[in-house]
Amino acid sequence: MIKSLRGRLFIGLTAIILVTGAIGGTFAYNWAFGEAIEMQDSVLIQLASLAQGHGFSGGQPLHGVEEDTEVWLIESGKAPQGAADDRELFTLRDGLQVATWKSQPVRVLLRTRSDGSRFAVAQPTAVRDETARDVAFRTLLPIAVLIPCLMVVTALVIAHSLRPMVRLAGDLDARRADDMTPLPLEGTPSEMHPFIVSINGLLARMHLLIDQQRRFVADAAHELRTPITALSLQAENLDSVALPETARERVVALKQGMTRTKHLVEQLLALARHEGIASSPAGMPLASLDGVAREVVAGLLPVSLDHGIDLGFALVEPVTVRGEPVMLAAIIRNLLDNALRFTPPGGTIDVGICRENNAAILQVEDTGPGIALADMDQVFEPFFRSSPPEGEGTGLGLSIVKRIVDSLGGGIALENVASAGRSGLRVTIRLPVAEAAAERPE
CATH class of the missing domain: 1.10.287.130 (Signal transduction histidine kinase, dimerisation/phosphotransfer (DHp) domain)
Known part of the structure; x- marks a missing residue:
């Protein structure tokens, strides 16, 4: 059973077109065949009228008529004579009828002149039927060409008619999970x-x-x-x-x-x-990402020293983004809290801030155990903790970071770092760079 609405419409309309075309083609073929037979009868009548006043010595083709039509004029005289077929023709009444002449069925028109002599105009029925079929088939050619064209047009019309539905589905798929904006009715069927x-x-x-x-x-x-x-x-x-x-x-x-x-x-x-933050950062103030990062790192330095962890900047460049400084601080603080929790004593945590094209890059890399591949797709869910749970975390840090980054129109990526004698986790956040050429915020 076809589940696609587009497939059902196409098959249904195609079936209607084919059935209609078959019925219409049958009627057109029969009509054209009959018209061709009647036209050939009219030709016989016209030829008989031209030969009404002329005599012929015997059956012969009519001059001026195409040879492949095989039209014959037969002079029967005033009394039956000649072969059996000729004598049989003489006995038929005047008018159009089917007879046998030279051992083949013919369509014959008999006439009697004023002096009593008779003649006939004959044409083999096989030639007449072949000519009629050719005419009828030529009548079917436009229908045969029209049916595929109608099927193509039907497919295009169906695709165009269902485009709003496809576009609506695409808009829903592209939405964030927490975007509850009503769908517009304007411009939809x-x-x-x-x-x-x-x-x-x-x-x-x-x-x-x-x-x-x-x-x-x-x-x-x-x-x-x-x-x-x-x-x-x-x-x-x-x-x-x-x-x-x-x-x-x-x-x-x-x-x-x-x-x-x-x-x-x-x-x-x-x-x-942060779950209640608007999805568009356009109306948010300008903020210095590197300035906020310096403040957060400075506040966490005593904690890192107590744990024997080297916390610092690997790269820091001035970058301005749109967002509340509190939101940016929450991103950086949660990332560093996670890194401090999982990095063993003697390890390092490197923070990097730079600009790449139109994106502000915030990167935090530690020397902890990283995240199991099986947990990589679930770490952004609230209260999720690795199995077995490590440290004293709540399972909310990365979830909060993900929600804030989404609200700022950015993206986040996690990557396990593995090299000779070293492991760790690298978190990369991309935020849109502020487009306004305003003064750099303090």
Whole structure:
């Protein structure tokens, strides 16, 4: 069973064209065949009228008529004479009829002159039928040529008619997963309007659902921030209290757990905040990507020193992009947090910023274990962690980075780095360079 609407339309219309052409061709063939026979009868009548006043000594071809038509004039006299076929012709009545002459069927026209003598104009029926068939087949030629042309035109019309549907499908495929903009009705066939209205209704419901989910996450994370902060302060106050060694170890574990929980809450708030960013960066302010990167790296230097990791710039060039500095800082900070978490002591983290054509390149490369190939397609999903999980991450860092980069009209790529005695992960982010020739922001 054909599932393609285009295939069904083409096969259905093609079948209609072929059946109509066959029926029309049959009628046209029969009509043309009959007309050709009648025309040949008219020729016999005209020839008989010309020979009405002339006598002939016997059967002979008519002069001035093409030889391949094989038209004969037969003089029968006033009484039956000659061969049996000639005598039989004499006995027939005047007019057009079919007879046998010289052992072959002929179409014959007999006439009687005023003096009583008779003559006949005859033509073999095989010649007449062949001529009629040739005329009929020539009548079918335009239909035979028209049918393939109609099939081609039908295919083009179907393709043109379904082009809005194909274009609509392409627009939907090209959209980002969180783009819930309604589909336009203008410029689309009226038959597609119910379909488009249904899709727009579905997009509206999905948008409402996503907003509710985002508000829930943001509200829950915000409500958790206050008690977690209070618990952290209480845990800090225990440092001044004389406690047994076992209790102090438990306080240290408690403080570490509170730190992880606080970090999770902050990441949830960041995720909820950046999921609501508009998809177009055109209205965002200009920002110095290299300046934001310097600030973030400077803030994380003490952490890198504590872990014995060499954090610094491999390349830094002045590049201006459109985006909130807070958003750019969130991108760089999450990438560096991941790199610091997975890079072993003694390792290095290199940050590179440069311009390549019309793209600003941000690259972070570490000397950690990299990402398993099986996990490469899932690392941008919220709360996804490698198997087995490593470190104390929440699984939200790369998800937040991906959402911010998408909202800025950029792209992100991950690549495992492997060479002699070295491994690591290279993250490359491409952002559009700001087109406005404005002053470089501070």
